[in-house]
Amino acid sequence: LDKELMTESSLFNPLSDIKVKVQSSFMVSLGVTERAEFHGKAHPGTFPHGNPRAFGTLQARNKAMYIQNLASISTSSELRTTALFGHLGGRLVVPNTGVSLLIPHGAIPEESSWEIYLAITQRESSLEPEGPEVLLGPEVSCGPPELQVSTPFALSIPHCAHADPQHWNIHLKRRSQQGKWEEVMSVEEETTSCYCLLDPYACHILLNSFGTYALIGEPISDCAVRQLKVAVFGCLSCNSLDYNLRVYCMDNTPCAFQEVVSDERLQGGQLLEEPKLLPFKGNSCSLQISVLDIPPFLWRIKPFTACQ
Numbered sequence: 001l002d003k004e005l006m007t008e009s010s011l012f013n014p015l016s017d018i019k020v021k022v023q024s025s026f027m028v029s030l031g032v033t034e035r036a037e038f039h040g041k042a043h044p045g046t047f048p049h050g051n052p053r054a055f056g057t058l059q060a061r062n063k064a065m066y067i068q069n070l071a072s073i074s075t076s077s078e079l080r081t082t083a084l085f086g087h088l089g090g091r092l093v094v095p096n097t098g099v100s101l102l103i104p105h106g107a108i109p110e111e112s113s114w115e116i117y118l119a120i121t122q123r124e125s126s127l128e129p130e131g132p133e134v135l136l137g138p139e140v141s142c143g144p145p146e147l148q149v150s151t152p153f154a155l156s157i158p159h160c161a162h163a164d165p166q167h168w169n170i171h172l173k174r175r176s177q178q179g180k181w182e183e184v185m186s187v188e189e190e191t192t193s194c195y196c197l198l199d200p201y202a203c204h205i206l207l208n209s210f211g212t213y214a215l216i217g218e219p220i221s222d223c224a225v226r227q228l229k230v231a232v233f234g235c236l237s238c239n240s241l242d243y244n245l246r247v248y249c250m251d252n253t254p255c256a257f258q259e260v261v262s263d264e265r266l267q268g269g270q271l272l273e274e275p276k277l278l279p280f281k282g283n284s285c286s287l288q289i290s291v292l293d294i295p296p297f298l299w300r301i302k303p304f305t306a307c308q
Contacts, residue, residue: 079255080119087111092118097255098158098202101142107151116210118142120255127173127181127214134226136161136170136215137203138255143210145177152195152206160251161217162225162279163187163198168217172196172205175212184213227252228278231260233269243299245272247289252277 079094087110089103101118108114121139129135137159161168170187172194185194187203195206203215217224229252234245246269250256257275264271280287290307294300 079122079258080117082115082117084113084115086113092116094118094120094255096258097138098156098253099138099140099255100156102154102156103149104151104153107149107153109150114147116142116147117144121212122255122259125214126175126179127216129216131218133216133218135251136217136226137251137253139212139214141212145210147210149208152208154204154206155213156202156204157213157215158202158253158255159198159215159217160227160253160256162227163200164224167219167221167224169220170198170203171216171218172203173214173216174209175214181214222281224281226280228280229257229275230278231257231275232272233264234272235267235269242302245291249278249287249289 079097081092081094083092085103085108087106087108089105089107092101097120099118099120119141125135125139127135127139137157140157142155165188172184173181174184175181185191185196187196187198193208197204228249231248232245234243236243248260250260288307291301
């Protein structure tokens with residue numbers, strides 16, 4: 001979205017008088033642990049520290065601190081951490097992403113030590129959902145894949161689904177060495193080699209093999225809900241007085257938001273308002289984004305950009 005500046009007298013920082021509305025086009029049509037724990041390196045101010053599950057209304061001072069803390073997020077192109085594990089096991093964590101790996105006591109032979117990695121794919125996932133399926137969380141890799149543990153380990157992957165078995169059929173898939181994605185299990189139908197615990201924010205899976213995993217959801221009713229996070233960033237164009245608004249609708253997972261903020265830092269963008277949660281139902285309708293309440297005499301929306 002682009003806006004053309006009509007006067008140099010006022011620049012809004014943040015643009016508190018401009019409202020951006022995101023909604024389903026369908027709604028528009030209606031009118032309406034005691035082991036060693038290893039954390040990857042993170043900047044001491046990395047946000048969100050502790051990863052709050054949802055963003056409520058903040059006071060003005062807290063809101064300013066919230067926006068300021070975004071400047072400290074790393075611009076690294078890869079979220080990856082490694083650690084050396086022995087017979088006692090331990091826990092490996094990618095900071096502020098909700099992704100972790102728990103190696104139990106005895107899974108690694110005595111007098112042995114293994115270097116184990118945990119990584120999140122930030123590029124577009126190679127997994128192509130079929131039909132109505134959607135990717136519910138990040139693509140996560142752990143390994144090396146050739147290592148064999150004697151006791152199952154636990155992999156935690158965040159998800160954005162309102163997990164109700166009446167509305168969702170959720171599957172775990174694994175990428176083979178040939179690059180083909182294969183189904184490991186359905187969350188509702190555990191196997192003898194894989195067990196899963198699904199909570200409101202993450203999926204915790206007991207696995208026997210390292211590799212690359214992802215959660216896929218198939219909506220089985222129109223009431224299947226994905227939690228999306230809506231964030232609005234803005235910045236002045238380099239060679240003009242245009243002000244660009246960029247509206248992101250992303251999965252409500254910590255790593256998705258971190259990736260957006262990292263990209264915006266490279267573009268000089270500033271978060272204009274705390275992100276909001278949007279329950280998005282599986283009705284196959286698109287999102288509509290519109291700019292409302294423009295301050296008069298100060299801004300003019302460029303043609304064909306007010307609603308997308």
